[in-house]
Amino acid sequence: MSAPATLGALLAAARRRLQAAGLDTAAIDARLLVEAATGASRLDLLAAADRQVAPDAAVRLDGWLDRRAAGEPVGRILGTASFYGLDFALGPDTLEPRPDTEVLVETALAAVRSGRLPGVSPDGAGLRLLDIGTGTGAIAVTLLVKLPAARGLATDLSAGAVAVARDNAARHGAADRLDFATGDVWQPVAGRFGLVVSNPPYIASDVIAGLDREVRLHDPHLALDGGADGLDVYRAILAGLHDHLLPGGLLAVEIGWDQGAAVSDLFALAGLGTIEVHRDLGGRDRVVSGVMLSQSD
Template sequence: MSGAPTLGTLLATARRRLAEAGVDTAAIDARLLVEAATGASRLDFLAATDRPAAPDAAARLDSWIDRRAAGEPVGRILGSASFYGLDFALGPDTLEPRPDTETLVEVALGTVRSGRIPGVSPNGDGLRLLDLGTGTGAIAVALLVKLTHSRGLAIDLSPGALEVAKGNATRHGVDDRLDFALGDFFAAATGSFNLIVSNPPYIASDVIADLDREVRLHDPRLALDGGPDGLDAYRTILNDVGQHLSPGGLLAVEIGWDQGEAVGNLFGAAGLSEIEVHRDLGGRDRVVSGLFRAQID
């Protein structure tokens, strides 16, 4: 083992190679990949950087660095990604959950915990959640983990995505409170819900070719393409939301940074009230929410 590279050497080499390849997040990506390849902990890199790494770990890391340098996201390489403090398995039919989407979870949690949804307690008792286009299940699972008395239904058009989401629900211990259905938005939903969330496709079709290679080459187009103006999915959701959202219930959707006004107008035309546009940590519009007030004749 005397000639084996040390943890510190592997980290420095990985960081340099990624930086030379133009990866903006070279430092953090290198650390994540080296930790995964060697099994080393964050503490090891503080206290034992001179520890030799196993030869197979070095070879594995070399392959992973090549893939990351070519534009493959770290989550795709490792097969999982962190979201809202939880680890989620990925699949070829799912998006990689991103930090911006945590804004959607925060909006939903804040509304429930503030007591704004009739018949729902701050811990989620009485809450029936619907997640449209669930992907990895990250949004629904994160909400059910935090709202320990809630139940939900997660819908996706992709059978592969649903299998991944089911596995993630089991991993985090909410599979007994989360049901799954295959279908296109409300087509697979029955009954009413007092919280509906969605991170639908919202990229305009002709913009997809210009997206960063991490997204363009590795995320499924089905989960990206929002039609000519990026708003097709919102129109579909809002066309039927009144049949499934309980009076006083909340609809919250993720949006593109420049879609706040347009989606807010669609919410208003669909009869929702108390419409708000919420910003992510970067200060960009990221979520639109509104409450459903039934019409009284």
């Protein structure tokens, strides 16, 4: 693509190029890539559309547009993704955090702020939380940013993901309240928690080959593959939950859109109470939560 002379021309050309590639998100993708390539703000694109663009910025954008048109997500191209208003670095071993996962954060925050967790204050005082399969650390770090008195542990099977999550915790000032461990589900975990959250692999193994290329080609399969029916990791979490979730504590997990009933049944079989299915903005089942019952319940 020849280098347009102004921000406005560059943005228009980028949008047309991504639309021609058949991308439904062409307009927002073009804006994000132009902003990153040129250092312009969203306001600049509106109010300073006639600003001249440096040739090296246009060349950089040209390469990024090639990658986006080929199906690489914007977050992978830029190396960061926004989640709950915070920017998180990505790595080859992490998923790109997605807006749907914000429902999991909202569910956990609502439980804490409403006083539903025994011995926990609305600011998180008295809370130790666990994030299983932390990836970028987006869930755990966001919760600790929003709950400034809470502490937590974040785990992942991938050492590479743990390294990325550790860096993201430092980026957002949560490193002194968040510990990290590498291992499978409960293997690296000691102690008990008032809140356990997870966005585990939940896609059935034989479905992965048919996923959109953005997911299939760019997300790590380790973070996608949930076994034959997509429920393997939920079963593993529930199998060890009684040893690690305090009475009255909350388990909240992200699910696939069609897994609400199946995961709720698993929660019930594990003896959890107050089981709820929470929907995303599109009206689809997205999170299942349940409470650890005490001996007297």
